[in-house]
Amino acid sequence: MTNLTVQEKLEKLRELMLNQHVDALVVMSADPHMSEYLPDYWKARQWLSGFSGSVGTLVVTQNFAGLWADGRYWVQAEQQLVGTGFELQKLTSDESSTHLAWIAQNLTVGSVIAVNGHTLSIQQFKALEHTARLNNYKLETQQDLIGAIWSDRPELPSNKIHLMPEGLNALSRKEKIQNILENLHSKNIAGHFISSLDDIAWILNARGQDVEYNPVFLSHLYVSAKQTILFIDSEKVDVSIQQAFKADGIEIRNYEDTATFLANISDASILLDPAKVSIYHEQAIAKDIQVVYDINPSTLFKSRKHESEIAHIRHAMVKDGVALCHFFHWLEKALHHRENISELTIDEKITAFRAQQDGFIGPSFSTIAGFNANGALPHYRATEEHYSFIEGDGLLLIDSGGQYVNGTTDITRVVPVGTPTQPQKRDYTLVLKCHIALAKTIYPEGLAAPLLDSICRHTLWQHGLDYRHGTGHGVGFALNVHEGPQVLSYYAPVHAYSKLRAGMILSNEPGLYHEGQYGIRIENLVANRLHSGFDKTYGEFLEFETLTLCPIHLDCILVEMLNNEEKDWLNAYHQMVQERLAEHLSGEVLDWLIYNTRAI
DSSP states (O other): OTTOOHHHHHHHHHHHHHHTTOSEEEEOSOOTTOOSSOOGGGOHHHHHHOOOSSOOEEEEOSSOEEEEEOGGGHHHHHHHTTTTSOEEEEOOSSGGGSHHHHHHHHSOTTOEEEEOGGGSBHHHHHHHHHHHHHHTOEEEOSOOHHHHHOTTOOOOOOOOOEEOOTTSOSSOHHHHHHHHHHHHHHTTOOEEEEOOHHHHHHHHTEEOOSBTTBOOOSOEEEEESSOEEEESOGGGSOHHHHHHHHHTTEEEEOGGGHHHHHHTOOOSEEEEOTTTSBHHHHHHSOTTSEEEEOOOHHHHHHHSOOHHHHHHHHHHHHHHHHHHHHHHHHHHHHHHTTOOOBHHHHHHHHHHHHHTSTTEEEESSOOEEEEGGGGGSTTOOOOSSSOOBOOSSEEEEEEEOEEETTEEOOEEEEEEESOOOHHHHHHHHHHHHHHHHHHTOEEETTOBGGGGHHHHHHHHHTTTOOOSSOSEEEOOSSSOSSEEEEEEOTTSOOOTTOBOOTTOEEEEOOEEEETTTEEEEOBEEEEEEEOOSSOSTTOOEEEEEEOOOOOOOSTTOOGGGSOHHHHHHHHHHHHHHHHHHGGGOOHHHHHHHHHHTOOO
16 A cells, blocks of 8 residues: 555545545644644655645545645645645635534534544634534544555654753753642642653653654653652663663653553642643543643743753854854855755755754754745655756755754745846845844843744835744754744734743744745844843843854845845844854855845
8 A cells, every 4th residue: 555646545435434434534734742843754744735834734524625724835835736626725814715614514413523633722622612602513533544545655653762961951850840830839739740752851851853853752751749750662772771761760652552551640739731731641641630721841941942952952043154154155156167066965064064064963953945936835845856956046045953962953045046136136126124123123021922023024025025934933052943832923822921031032024925826035133132231120121142153145135125224233143144154164165155134
């Protein structure tokens, strides 16, 4: 069954659904840890539909198959779903566009809806359960129908974990666990079950390689005053690390033993993050245990980097900046000599230059290198089957990042190829103005992050323009390139954990995309820090420190569209980039840096 087409997979699935008396199957983009990036074993949505975007939900019935995806993926999904039998359902902020709304409108009373409980969060289950209750549907969460027909399903990863080098983390494992216990005690909660992989890696000061791009390892963690238990394949943990964990009071148990453990815990209450724990695990908990739903305390703790950790990240940014200078210098020369360069070449070269830097582990996500029309797809990825050559005139959008031992990077730049048009320069300058507006913003400490988004988008909105992705996401410390709870997007809900605090790291990445023509995005990473210029009459204020070190290409800018403050910001940024990187460069690459950080 290795070479089955999507249509053949649908046929087999529908036959199984008939046999199991299932009327609708929901397939989530998730694993038991509610991860964004998944091990191959859990890529059921991609395997069934052929859609390779990182987010999407499938619903399959006997006469319908749909993929729900947001605006970042509409063009990509339309291309990848041709001839598959799946129909793109455009997901927007309107609740009537969701798969739940479709289910409510199209299934008959008494219908049975199946979804693999391992891949459905408590939060998602409650929403589905609400729809089922209103319409008298039945829910089945114990079956894995995809697994029953996926004969060549990959195995779960079994890579070794490692401890982070001494001196990188501001707090030890014991200190982090103690902070969690104190948080639980303040809420009168006895125990805490954690499934999110970046939280576990952060708590244990350990890293792994079970998931592409994210240095995490498949595991669950239970923390209480009585015991701390790591559920993991013990083959991944060398004896020396087992001893280090044991010395800190951490017991190791089998990865598969979580449900049995939860069914027999003796603690009176347990904390679960409803967005990060599966309904499979919640339903396994003994019925007499009080379940409290709230965000993982560690998610809040790790979002606020200590100053020593931000210092390490600055060093990682220097390495990344040096690699990027070498890359963009190479690219400029290669384009000048009309070398045969494709989007795949960009991916290979930028990774190769990063690999020359000490402490480089690998990319922090799949490189987006999109020329002209491909650049208009915010999450485009060139493949051997679909890619473009960099030739003629246009704009080349490159979004890439690196995982280093001491930091995680994420940067987007747009390179003019040949002669950019006046409309392209105008759009580029508008996006730059948006980027600068956010970078310069000073705001009250504790402000809800989504509220800053309008400041960034203001310039585009004045021209009737916008973009369909968030302006900023949190970034981990040598960890996941996307982390919460901070998110800078007016699409995001405002809640108790939306507040911006000193030490949080965000991306600043406004964009503009003209379908079938070109895309523009300018992205730096920034750190929230206290602004010292005011008295405290109205409380503390925060500002952004730009961390990313790489020139913003000047040849696309219509300078007359920038005001003096914007010019001053850009010149000051480029002066900082030159000062931080120049001592690490020489020859033609140094000349390239000096020229491309010239004042305007």
